[in-house]
Amino acid sequence: MAELSLLVDPAVSRAKFEREVAEYRRLEHEHLRRGWMMLHAEYPKVFVVFSNPAMNPPAVIFGAKLDFTNYDLWAPSVTLVNPFTQEPYKAREVPVHFLRRPPAAEIPPQVRAMLQQGVPFEQLMRPTPLLVSYTPDDEPFVCLPGIREYHNHPGHSGDSWLLHRGRGEGTLYFILDQLFKYGVQPIAYVVETMYAVKLAPQVIPE
Amino acid sequence: MPNEKDKPNKDKPNQVTLTVIVNGNPTEVTANVHAPIHTVIPEALNETDNKGQPPENWELRDEPGNLLDPQRKIEEFNFAPGTKLFLSLKAGIGG
Numbered sequence: 001m002a003e004l005s006l007l008v009d010p011a012v013s014r015a016k017f018e019r020e021v022a023e024y025r026r027l028e029h030e031h032l033r034r035g036w037m038m039l040h041a042e043y044p045k046v047f048v049v050f051s052n053p054a055m056n057p058p059a060v061i062f063g064a065k066l067d068f069t070n071y072d073l074w075a076p077s078v079t080l081v082n083p084f085t086q087e088p089y090k091a092r093e094v095p096v097h098f099l100r101r102p103p104a105a106e107i108p109p110q111v112r113a114m115l116q117q118g119v120p121f122e123q124l125m126r127p128t129p130l131l132v133s134y135t136p137d138d139e140p141f142v143c144l145p146g147i148r149e150y151h152n153h154p155g156h157s158g159d160s161w162l163l164h165r166g167r168g169e170g171t172l173y174f175i176l177d178q179l180f181k182y183g184v185q186p187i188a189y190v191v192e193t194m195y196a197v198k199l200a201p202q203v204i205p206e
Numbered sequence: 207m208p209n210e211k212d213k214p215n216k217d218k219p220n221q222v223t224l225t226v227i228v229n230g231n232p233t234e235v236t237a238n239v240h241a242p243i244h245t246v247i248p249e250a251l252n253e254t255d256n257k258g259q260p261p262e263n264w265e266l267r268d269e270p271g272n273l274l275d276p277q278r279k280i281e282e283f284n285f286a287p288g289t290k291l292f293l294s295l296k297a298g299i300g301g
Contacts, residue, residue, distance in 0.1 A: 023230050023231060026232075027230065030227065033269060034270075034271065054270055128300075128301035129301055130301045142300075143301050144300035145298035145299075150300055159298075164298070167258030168229050168258050168259050168295040169297070169298065171230065173230025174229060174230075174294075174295055177229075177295075181294075
């Protein structure tokens with residue numbers, strides 16, 4: 001599929017785009033309190049910078065560019081970018097992991113019991129990475145229904161966007177909420193102390 | 207900011223009006239403080255005409271993003287006047 005081919009009257013996509021941006025603007029104060037900063041919104045592109053206000057000092061985490069070309073015959077495209085240069089991240093450059101736990105119903109009963117006893121999830125199961133790329137030098141994509149790159153991937157040819165369209169996924173808010181939920185909200189400062197043993201002279205002889 | 211609707215209803219002291227932001231659209235829902243908070247979900251979806259997904263596909267969070275236990279009673283959360291809750295659609299299986 002040619003990415004730049006126009007399949008939807010731009011006036012239609014633009015009207016839907018502007019409605020979504022207007023909904024965002026209406027709650028912009030609430031979004032800012034969660035660390036979402038929309039710095040640019042002009043059809044068909046949106047640029048949002050995510051920060052984490054729960055961290056002290058607050059931290060800018062990453063930027064995201066969304067492309068609403070052919071919306072909503074196509075789902076929006078999402079590219080994670082450096083928040084200052086707006087350059088797309090390579091997989092190895094993304095500063096955070098987008099990890100997801102399986103739904104509670106899919107966790108085996110014995111694992112669920114151990115979780116209830118306080119055993120950390122990470123010791124029992126491996127979370128699913130939502131940021132996918134073939135190599136560390138590729139641009140990763142967010143592998144979730146409602147995002148164009150997910151639906152365009154050959155591995156998801158059985159899960160067409162048209163099965164999701166109009167059901168709440170693939171909206172501006174939905175996508176920003178997922179980026180926040182998996183990429184920003186779980187992040188906290190962690191102090192790591194490394195101990196090393198080495199041979200060092202205690203008394204230096206003449 | 208607290209406003210008129212956040213004040214306790216003298217005629218119906220067990221009722222509270224909550225502001226719920228459903229997939230980015232705000233609405234107000236009146237609920238019984240003794241009911242589990244999940245009872246807010248179907249009403250908020252109905253008010254915002256979100257009928258494409260069943261209530262179990264949605265999750266309720268507070269402003270910092272903490273997931274609210276759907277079985278806890280509304281009164282147990284001690285919501286301050288003007289509190290906004292976020293009802294968000296869970297993403298489908300990916301990764």
